[in-house]
Amino acid sequence: MHENRDIARLLGRIADLLEARGADPHRVRAYRQARRNILDSGESLQSLYSASGEEGLRQIPGIGEGLSGVIAEYLASGRSALRDDLAAEVDSVHLFRQLPGINEKLAGRITRELDVHTLEELELAAHDGRLKEIKGFGPQRVQAVKEILAGRLSRSARREQERIDGGRSNREDNQPSVSMLLEIDREYRGKAEAGELRKIAPRRFNPKGEAWLPIMETERQGWSFTVLYSNTGRAHELKKTRDWVVIYYRRDGREGQCTVITAGQGRLKGERVVRGREPECRRYYG
Numbered sequence: 062m063h064e065n066r067d068i069a070r071l072l073g074r075i076a077d078l079l080e081a082r083g084a085d086p087h088r089v090r091a092y093r094q095a096r097r098n099i100l101d102s103g104e105s106l107q108s109l110y111s112a113s114g115e116e117g118l119r120q121i122p123g124i125g126e127g128l129s130g131v132i133a134e135y136l137a138s139g140r141s142a143l144r145d146d147l148a149a150e151v152d153s154v155h156l157f158r159q160l161p162g163i164n165e166k167l168a169g170r171i172t173r174e175l176d177v178h179t180l181e182e183l184e185l186a187a188h189d190g191r192l193k194e195i196k197g198f199g200p201q202r203v204q205a206v207k208e209i210l211a212g213r214l215s216r217s218a219r220r221e222q223e224r225i226d227g228g229r230s231n232r233e234d235n236q237p238s239v240s241m242l243l244e245i246d247r248e249y250r251g252k253a254e255a256g257e258l259r260k261i262a263p264r265r266f267n268p269k270g271e272a273w274l275p276i277m278e279t280e281r282q283g284w285s286f287t288v289l290y291s292n293t294g295r296a297h298e299l300k301k302t303r304d305w306v307v308i309y310y311r312r313d314g315r316e317g318q319c320t321v322i323t324a325g326q327g328r329l330k331g332e333r334v335v336r337g338r339e340p341e342c343r344r345y346y347g
Contacts, residue, residue, distance in 0.1 A: 064107070065099050065105065065106055066100065068099055068132055068135060068136075069097075069099045071131075071132075071141055071144060072092045072093075072096040072099070072128075072131075072132075073092070073093065073096045074144055074148075075092050075131070075143060075147065078144065078147035079092065079147065091128070095123040095128050098122050098123045099121060102121055106136070109121075110133060110136045114133070115129040115130065118133060131264070133264075134261075134263070134264050138261055138276055138287070138289075140289075140309060142264065142265055142292060143264075143265075145318065152178070153168070153171070153172040153177070153178040153179075154168040154169050155168075157171055157172070157183065160206065160209055160210075161209060162202055162205055162206070163206075166197070167197050167198070170195050170196065170197065171183065171192070174195055175191055175192070175195065175295070176294065176295025176296070179336060179337040181336070181337055181339055182336060183206065183210060184207070184211075187203055187206045187207045187210065189326070235315060236310065236315075236317055237282075237284050237310050239335050239338055239342055239345050241281055241284070242308055242319060242321060242335050243321065243333055243342075243345070244281075245279065245288060245308060246288075246306050246308065247333075249275075249277045249288040249306055249308075250306065253275040253290070258275035258276060259276055260272040260273060260274055261276050262274070265292055266294070267292075274289055274290060274292060275290065276288070276289050283313070284311070284312045285312065286308055286309065287309040288306060289307050290302050290303060290305065290306060291305035291306065291307050304322060304323050305321070305322050306320065307320050308320075319335050319337065319338070320335075321333055321334065322334055329342060329346065332346055
């Protein structure tokens with residue numbers, strides 16, 4: 062059961078991310094005021110939601126239709142698509158701003174318009190033509206991105222291989238192994254296809270409020286996982302909502318997420334791949 066302080070923490074995090082993204086100050090204040098009201102309330106939001114749904118949540122001052130939807134999603138699934146999307150965008154903007162020739166505005170366009178969040182994904186977008194479609198990315202800038210990432214990613218791959226060869230890699234201490242993630246991906250897609258999973262009604266891209274999104278909870282080697290199909294704008298645009306699988310994981314206070322997709326090109330074309338961990342996937346498939 063989620064307590065009020067968990068929900069207050071969620072709204073505080075969303076407010077911080079909105080502020081970092083440059084959102085409307087009134088919207089930021091609304092989240093922070095709702096957070097304070099929840100902490101001051103003697104009513105359990107979990108109980109209100111169980112008894113009366115989103116309408117029950119709106120009994121708390123400052124919680125309108127938008128905020129009640131965010132809270133309801135968290136109470137139903139333990140996750141928040143808004144928080145995760147904002148976190149990915151803010152973190153990605155900071156990452157891309159470190160590249161020469163990419164300012165905050167251009168970095169924001171990359172994340173919002175292409176749904177790209179890692180250097181590996183950016184390199185792919187530069188080569189498959191998507192990056193040149195973004196305003197501000199002419200041929201010279203796209204070529205510069207290709208050259209910069211070719212150097213950075215090759216050095217990163219060499220360092221990773223050296224750590225593995227030296228027996229000093231601690232990746233599995235910080236995140237689940239690629240083999241484990243791909244196993245969970247197979248289980249989720251199989252059960253979703255067979256109709257064996259509980260379905261939730263996501264708030265985003267779901268005007269009729271239909272419960273269509275299968276969700277799976279499982280555990281492996283001390284890790285806890287929550288697994289869903291991607292419900293991002295880019296996944297809907299590319300009709301990949303039944304291909305892209307988002308896996309949230311947590312253990313001993315550490316948490317993270319990854320996306321598993323079917324590779325569309327390169328050496329791994331047709332294989333299931335964990336985004337951002339392509340070198341490990343290549344080793345996994347031999």
